[in-house]
Amino acid sequence: xxxxxxxxxxxLKGQRWVARxxxxxxxxxxxxxxxxxxxxxxxVALAVWGEDFVGWSTPFADDWSSPWLGLFRGFLTAVLFAxxxxxxxLTFTAVTLLIxxxxxxxxxxxxxxxxxxxxxxxVSDLPLYRELWISARDSLRVLGRAAVWGVLLxxxxxxxxxxxxxxxVIGFFVTGFFLTEELTSVALQRRGVELRDRLxxxxxxxxxxxxxxxxxxxxxxxxxxxxxxxxxxVAGATLLARDLRGEEIAxxxxxxxxAREVTR
Numbered sequence: 001x002x003x004x005x006x007x008x009x010x011x012l013k014g015q016r017w018v019a020r021x022x023x024x025x026x027x028x029x030x031x032x033x034x035x036x037x038x039x040x041x042x043x044v045a046l047a048v049w050g051e052d053f054v055g056w057s058t059p060f061a062d063d064w065s066s067p068w069l070g071l072f073r074g075f076l077t078a079v080l081f082a083x084x085x086x087x088x089x090l091t092f093t094a095v096t097l098l099i100x101x102x103x104x105x106x107x108x109x110x111x112x113x114x115x116x117x118x119x120x121x122x123v124s125d126l127p128l129y130r131e132l133w134i135s136a137r138d139s140l141r142v143l144g145r146a147a148v149w150g151v152l153l154x155x156x157x158x159x160x161x162x163x164x165x166x167x168x169v170i171g172f173f174v175t176g177f178f179l180t181e182e183l184t185s186v187a188l189q190r191r192g193v194e195l196r197d198r199l200x201x202x203x204x205x206x207x208x209x210x211x212x213x214x215x216x217x218x219x220x221x222x223x224x225x226x227x228x229x230x231x232x233x234v235a236g237a238t239l240l241a242r243d244l245r246g247e248e249i250a251x252x253x254x255x256x257x258x259a260r261e262v263t264r
Contacts, residue, residue, distance in 0.1 A: 007211025007240065014236020015229070017111060028107050028231030031100025036227050038095075039088050046084050051077050083154065089217070090146045090175060092226055093182040093233075094139040101132055104234045108186045111238040117250045124190045131189070138185060138195045146178045176213030177202065179220070183213075183237035184244070191245070201244050212240055 018025040046053075054076045061069055097104060105124075112121030124131060153171045157163040181202055188198050202209050216233055220226040242249050 001207065003205060003208035004211035006243075007208040007213075008215060010236045010240045010243070011212050011216055011233070012236070013239055014111075014234070015232035017114070017235040018232045021110070024107055024110060025231050028100070028103055028234065029227060031096050031103050032227035032230040034099055035092060035096040036224070039092065043084060043088065046081060050080055054080060083150075086150050086154070087147075089220055090150060090178060091143055092220065093179050093230075094143060096226075096230055097182055097186065098132070098135055098139060101135055102128065104186050105131070105190065107231060107234050108190065108238045111235045112187070112242070115239065115242070115249050117248050122191045124192075134189060135185070138189075139182065141195060142178060142181055146174070149174045149178075172214050172217055173210055175217040176210050176215075177206070178213075179217050180209045180213035180237065180240070183233050184241045186234055187238040187241035188245075191241075205244060208240070208243070212236065
């Protein structure tokens, strides 16, 4: 249970780090703002034309009598929008990281140098196009896993009692795990850690991952919050990645007393 608190502390330390580095924070906001505009446009389009799409895709119900036709298509429209919102939450981080790969790579490297005892940071020797390809490929693989969980939890949501109590809680923990995987991928990919090894590393410290990702996933449900928390989330995920790898962390001014100390 201690790892839950440690994971949450990395989330707070990441936000504190960007608060002390205003220029990097402002720079890190741009990808989130771009992604937010794209997602908002897609959700507005779905709200406007979702009912028409459901009607077009269910021609077999055209001859149904009232009120069954309206209830059936209204239910499908609501389900479609709910699934779109779930996918938006699950994929927002991946898409933002893909759009902002150069931004967040630079931010993560800065955090590594700041907290490393010797002031150095692991640097990838891959060209940018190769890094983008690996990031996009891995994000699709993670999205596939998240989609399977999303469909399973959505189906379980119709189970009486369990669907209204346990399933939402499990859903937040699942979302937190995949959010953390995407965020730590910036630092771990730079260290040459492949997706399979990253997932194994995260599974070995599940409570630590949940402590970081689950509160972040809850915060991301609030409109616009994800945009403002993303730079700090990347910074905190870099600290988390160092912990997972057993690397020393010189916390510096992150501590309350401002003293530079080294922890493992």
